[in-house]
Amino acid sequence: MNSDFTLAIHSLTLLALQPDRMSTSEYIAESAGVHPVRIRKVLSLLKKHGFIKSKEGTGGGFIFALELSEVSLWDIYKITSEGALQPKCPESNEQCIVGANMQSVLFTIFLGAENHLGEYLKDYTIKEVVSLINQK
Amino acid sequence: MNSDFTLAIHSLTLLALQPDRMSTSEYIAESAGVHPVRIRKVLSLLKKHGFIKSKEGTGGGFIFALELSEVSLWDIYKITSEGALQPKCPESNEQCIVGANMQSVLFTIFLGAENHLGEYLKDYTIKEVVSLINQK
DNA sequence: CCGATCTGTAATATTTATCATTGTAGTATA
């Protein structure tokens, strides 16, 4: 699984705990253990989809834009990792009935798998994640 | 998703279509478009779990050991890719409540996700895959 | 208006993971 997905969840959870002030990419990066530029890249996706707001300049940073329960892990998956479940087949032999058709058969099966996973991920929102973090 | 998973399915499907003779790693590799050594590596896992048999020497190779309907994609996933769904978190900051606990929260969630995926993959056996290939 | 502090983004370098290749030993067959 794509680690942008993890980073997005981590970032949103952190923002959820700082509802009243802007958090900088450096602050988030420090918590997540990655480079600030990566955080900005991932968060710019989340911003594009309206989950967070950002502001440049002094005192700027990122802040949650919705209710915590309005953002599910499935939403985040779709933005950061759609298609990640698909196995990447090598170029196989078109002369062989298996080589020629395996890719499209697996594609179909994994499309279903991704939707099935979606049903599971929909049940977890950032609200749940925050409460799981707090339980620890 | 790990491509060993794909290779295993590809190989088993090919073996399913050659029920009466041994198939060599070179033959399978040609169909799958990868190096024979990789095929042998993946197939040795499947052999260890009793799904196929192998024989060395002239006229040797690999052959299916069970009924096609006895091998599901979930079985293959567990052998080749268990844990692949788990996002690989970077070392995060232990000083921060989020950094300190995110990994274990995500681990739990993705354990559930993998089991949920399992329910889906159990419905596809090599028999189904073969028939999907033939439909094309 | 100027300097400091941010985001936004592209370009490049570095690290890591994946995969191919080579080599060698062992087994079966004819």
Add this chain to the structure above:
DNA sequence: TATACTACAATGATAAATATTACAGATCGG
């Protein structure tokens, strides 16, 4: 005993993920 295989380890090449650097643009407070 020569040939055709698997088995497996070790090394090398390639591709993907990630960090780093660099710079432009926004915002704020003197």
